[in-house]
């Protein structure tokens with residue numbers, strides 16, 4: 542272990558993801574166990590999980606039905622060879638998922654994470670055009686500040702600078718649309734801003750004119766912007782995006798890694814917005830994050846093109862050893878049952894207005910320069926200190942943890958994503974602690 546390793550020697554070996562290792566290991570935050578809405582820390586404190594883990598534990602932690610399903614599955618079939626073999630429950634789950642997406646989306650490919658789902662979706666789009674006789678369609682279009690995981694495909698179409706700048710040339714032939722939110726006009730909007738969506742989409746038309754549609758494979762966007770700090774595109778943005786892409790034969794991919802399974806009070810954002818893309822990704826809440834899992838759902842047109850357009854043998858040269866892993870599938874079937882049987886999406890819909898009011902009750906508290914809300918997701922912007930990006934919002938995050946809630950910070954933003962089973966009474970302390978936190982930082 543080298544000099545930079547600190548007094549907590551047993552912590553030196555683990556190189557933590559998306560974490561300042563130096564400061565974390567000086568003052569670690571460890572969760573020992575979790576139940577329902579709460580984590581228990583290693584020093585025995587209860588922390589209210591106001592971020593559903595990482596946008597993923599939508600049904601609360603250690604749900605007994607999910608735990609039991611995983612335990613039973615581990616004892617019955619721990620692993621089924623994923624290529625040229627499978628297991629019955631994988632097909633059951635694909636049907637359960639397909640039922641919940643708009644009708645034309647009906648073929649599900651399983652992955653182990655959101656990042657893998659994104660790279661799968663991009664490869665699917667590229668291969669589709671080639672098999673369809675339009676092999677010149679190779680360009681991909683993402684968005685400034687977009688987050689699509691950490692694979693090379695995902696960071697190429699993604700638009701968060703620190704996730705890109707260290708990693709070389711990335712994929713070639715990628716463009717980015719503008720970030721569809723302007724704090725100068727949209728700050729403190731409840732839900733979707735009223736801004737004309739063409740303010741942000743005319744650039745797509747310009748890119749089509751510049752490159753010609755025959756070179757463009759797909760546009761990928763997060764329907765609701767999560768990782769950049771929870772931002773909401775203007776009303777009509779996704780409908781307009783669908784119109785433009787459809788007109789030019791460009792595939793539209795919704796990255797639904799955080800919006801699928803309840804965050805907006807529907808099974809997915811495509812259903813919520815009434816806009817049907819060609820491909821959707823999913824992950825996280827698919828199985829309440831109890832076992833790593835992701836997936837991609839594609840339209841019949843895409844699936845049929847692969848099957849009809851390839852002569853024999855494998856149609857899509859892609860897959861993972863753990864695609865449709867039996868434990869992940871068992872957890873997902875249990876989670877999907879709970880979403881349905883306990884009416885979770887409806888419960889979310891009933892709490893959206895209360896959550897919106899709670900978030901906007903923070904207006905006027907120190908350092909809060911913007912408040913956003915959508916479904917059961919909230920975003921704050923925290924005024925920078927001394928021109929250092931994230932300095933004060935990181936303090937906000939730490940202080941909130943000290944006061945007993947788990948939230949997320951990125952740059953100058955704070956994001957809130959309560960567990961979807963929370964009652965109004967259980968949401969209330971989140972706002973109280975956020976207020977207290979804003980008043981306790983410098």
Ligand SMILES: Cc1ncc(COP(=O)(O)O)c(C=O)c1O
Pocket residue numbers: 596653654655656657659688689690691763767768796797798799824825
């Ligand atoms: C929209 C979106 N896409 C992809 C990912 C990556 O998912 P994972 O961390 O499971 O690879 C995330 C993660 O937060 C996400 O929000």
